Amino acid sequence: MSITPEFCEQHFGARLRAIAADLHSHPELSFEETRTTQKILETLQTLPGVEVLAVGAKTGAVARLAGGSGRAVALRADIDAIPQHEVVQRPDASVYEGKMHACGHDIHTTALLGAAMALCEEKSALRGDVYFVFQPAEEALSGAKYLVEQCGLFHAIRPAAMFGLHNYPELPLGTVGVKQGQLMSYKDVFELRFVGRSGHSSMPQKNIDPIVAAAAFIQSVQTITSRNVGPLEAAVVSICQVHAGTPRNLVVDDVLLSGNIRTLDEAVRARVLQRFEQIARGTADAYECRLEMDVHPIVPGVNNPPELYRIALAAAGASLGKEAVAQPPVNLASEDFSVYARHVPAFFYFLGSGAPGRPLYSWHNAHFHPDERAPIYGAALLAQSVLSAQAML
Secondary structure (H helix, E strand, O other): OOHHHHHHHHHHHHHHHHHHHHHHHHOOOOOOOOOHHHHHHHHHHOOOOEEEEOOOOOEEEEEEEEEOEEEEEEEEEEEOOOOOOOOOOOOEEEEOOOEEOOOOOHHHHHHHHHHHHHHHHHHHOOEEEEEEEEEOOOOOOOOHHHHHHHHHHHOOOOEEEEEEEEEEEEEEEOOEEEEEEEEOEEEEEEEEEEEEEEOOOOOOHOEOOOOOHHHHHHHHOHHHHHHHOOOOOOOEOOOOOOOOOOOOEEEEEEEEEEEEEEEEHHHHHHHHHHHHHHHHHHHHHHHOOOOEEEEEEEEEEEEEEHHHHHHHHHHHHHEEEEEHEOOOEEOOOOOOOOHHOOOEEEEEEEEEEEEOOOOOOOOOOOOOOOOOOOOHHHHHHHHHHHHHHHHHH
């Protein structure tokens, strides 16, 4: 049998809509998802056969549905919101000023709860255990690492494969992006401080001006993507913060720059990081500044392996229909789902969430308003991924 959106709608559609509305109106930031966690636990405890596992996480939850001696499969959803003011007028708009589910993690959480409901309904079809991972702090890109390293996630669960998804407003509701290989980017972050020598602006010869050095660096570093990365390759170097001085007549002591680097390929990443450091050190030397530099990785890229791609294709076709499967473009956003892929084969979908006739606003926009039916489709896709994986692994 196949688990479809129609199946999910018939059996627990109204319940999922109520959960989604509740979660959307009560968004919580990374590692603050206490109410969200309680809502998840309350729902899981109503599902026959679902056991909540004690992994020691302060927020988030992990649960197990026993299904036999075959291959176990894990499903993951992120649960946190972002600091954003919601401007959409909707009945379930955020009740917390300055907090909003503007990335759709309420959809993901509801979809995973729906998948648990669906698999409880069709427990006889299971060939092995199923794990449900409700992860905190994806927006901080640290929740997966927290569960793996501090909570010992893969000591508590031992899946043969893991599946996750992210809503994608650029695809219409009822479709799903299924892609083999690189889907989302590596992310490295940096903080640079050009340190000069302060003094009166009327006597530049006695000073070392770090603002001039920083300006030169900001211009020069953009040549990495235009001159050191191939035109058919991808990289983004973003200076997101510049902090220096307040007086009008003072050359300041230092300038702080911070931002991030995003790449899709490990070789490209290595080249970009090499040139970034060379330009930073060269600029500091050229302008007689001292340089303080910290560059470190945050998450690897999301890369869907071929052995799970065929399973994901089969699951998407069985659940949503072969005509619903789309080939999504590579996205240079980052996702800490990639952390799990270092421990277990893992596949990530882009779930269509665009609402017909509604203006398109993407992730992290104050007008973000995906189709309210998306959790139903996500629940069906995740549940079917378990059945397909256990049949094909």
